[in-house]
Amino acid sequence: xxxxxxxxxxxxxxxxxxxxxxxxxxxxxxxxxxxxxxxxxxxxxxxxxxxxxxxxxxxxxxxxxxxxxxxxxxxxxxxxxxxxxxxxxxxxxxxxxxxxxxxxxxxxxx
Amino acid sequence: xxxxxxxxxxxxxxxxxxxxxxxxxxxxxxxxxxxxxxxxxxxxxxxxxxxxxxxxxxxxxxxxxxxxxxxxxxxxxxxxxxxxxxxxxxxxxxxxxxxxxxxxxxxxxxxxxxxxxxxxxx
Numbered sequence: 001x002x003x004x005x006x007x008x009x010x011x012x013x014x015x016x017x018x019x020x021x022x023x024x025x026x027x028x029x030x031x032x033x034x035x036x037x038x039x040x041x042x043x044x045x046x047x048x049x050x051x052x053x054x055x056x057x058x059x060x061x062x063x064x065x066x067x068x069x070x071x072x073x074x075x076x077x078x079x080x081x082x083x084x085x086x087x088x089x090x091x092x093x094x095x096x097x098x099x100x101x102x103x104x105x106x107x108x109x110x
Numbered sequence: 111x112x113x114x115x116x117x118x119x120x121x122x123x124x125x126x127x128x129x130x131x132x133x134x135x136x137x138x139x140x141x142x143x144x145x146x147x148x149x150x151x152x153x154x155x156x157x158x159x160x161x162x163x164x165x166x167x168x169x170x171x172x173x174x175x176x177x178x179x180x181x182x183x184x185x186x187x188x189x190x191x192x193x194x195x196x197x198x199x200x201x202x203x204x205x206x207x208x209x210x211x212x213x214x215x216x217x218x219x220x221x222x223x224x225x226x227x228x229x230x231x232x
Contacts, residue, residue, distance in 0.1 A: 035223075042116070042203050042223035043154075088153065096207075097144075098221060102153045 002026045002093055006101035013109050018076040020104045022089035025070060029091040032065065033098070034074045037086045046074070046087075076106075084108045112138045114206050116224035123194055124232055130190045131227045133204030139184040140206035144221070145177075148201045160187040194231045202227045 003025045012018045024032070030051055035043040049056045049063045049072075056063045062075040072089055086103040093099060113136040123129050133143055141162045146154040158179050159167040166179035176198075178190040187206075191198050205221040 033220075040226070040228070042114075042225045043205075044223070045220060048220065096142075097156060097159070100153045103151075105151075 002091070002099045004089060004091055004099050004101035006087075006089060006104045008102060009105050009107070011107045011109065012079050014079060014081055016079055018074075018079045018083070018106055018108075020074045020076075020087050020089075020106065022072040022074075022101050023070055024072065024089075024091045024099075024101075026091055026093055026099070027067075027070065028094050030094070031092040032063075032072050033090045033092070034061075034063065035088045035090060035100075037088065037103070039085075043088065079106075079108050081108045081110060112136075112206075112208050112222045114204065114222045114224040116204055116227050118227060119225060120228040120230070122230045122232065125195050126193055128190055128192045129194055129229060130188055131202055131204075131229075133187045133189070133206070133224050135185045135206045135208075135222070138206075138208040138222075140187075140208065141184060143181060143187040143204055143206045145179060145187075145189050146203045146205070148203060148226075150201075154203060157189075191229065194229070196231045199229055199231045202229060 006022045033048045034046045036046050037043050047058050049065050060077045064073045086105050088100050088103045090098040090100045115134045117132045143160040145157045148154050157172045160179045160181040162181045168174050181187040203226045205223045
């Protein structure tokens with residue numbers, strides 16, 4: 001079946017880079033997404049990558065996709081305290097539904 | 111960017127009452143909306159897919175008669191939790207797909223999420 005896995009917690013110091021990892025099982029995924037959720041709020045789309053791409057960079061965000069290993073990562077450069085949130089990766093299956101990981105809680109310490 | 115609004119943001123009700131949550135796409139049309147449920151510190155669980163002008167498609171294990179979904183227009187879907195009980199307390203989030211969303215000619219299927227509605231049943 002479809003499954004998306006993430007580590008639950010990540011703690012970094014302000015100014016360092018953060019790398020959040022995600023693995024998925026559905027090799028037919030078309031798009032993969034990263035969402036950010038702040039406490040008590042909905043999800044905000046940060047970035048996405050098409051499955052035939054290896055990398056996508058958008059300002060401080062870099063997404064790497066290893067399709068062979070079904071591994072997705074999100075790197076946040078120069079992490080700030082405002083980046084503290086829960087980050088969800090999600091894959092879009094062939095039916096068009098999004099399958100979410102459990103979310104990684106990023107804590108940024110000053 | 112596209113905006114999805116949910117109302118109410120939070121609601122407290124007595125056990126046995128029904129609660130309606132609205133999800134509106136403010137600046138785009140959405141033929142498809144999705145309803146999720148999220149427990150504390152957990153991921154989003156897809157409950158149902160709401161299709162404009164037709165019946166909703168429910169995920170396995172979700173009670174259709176408990177969670178009534180109506181998608182009466184291209185900008186509004188509602189979720190009604192009927193005869194709510196304490197175990198229905200949760201954070202409910204809707205999302206909508208902009209049917210006109212295009213990036214470089216390809217529809218990325220981008221979903222826009224509402225702010226969520228926190229339901230507490232006493």
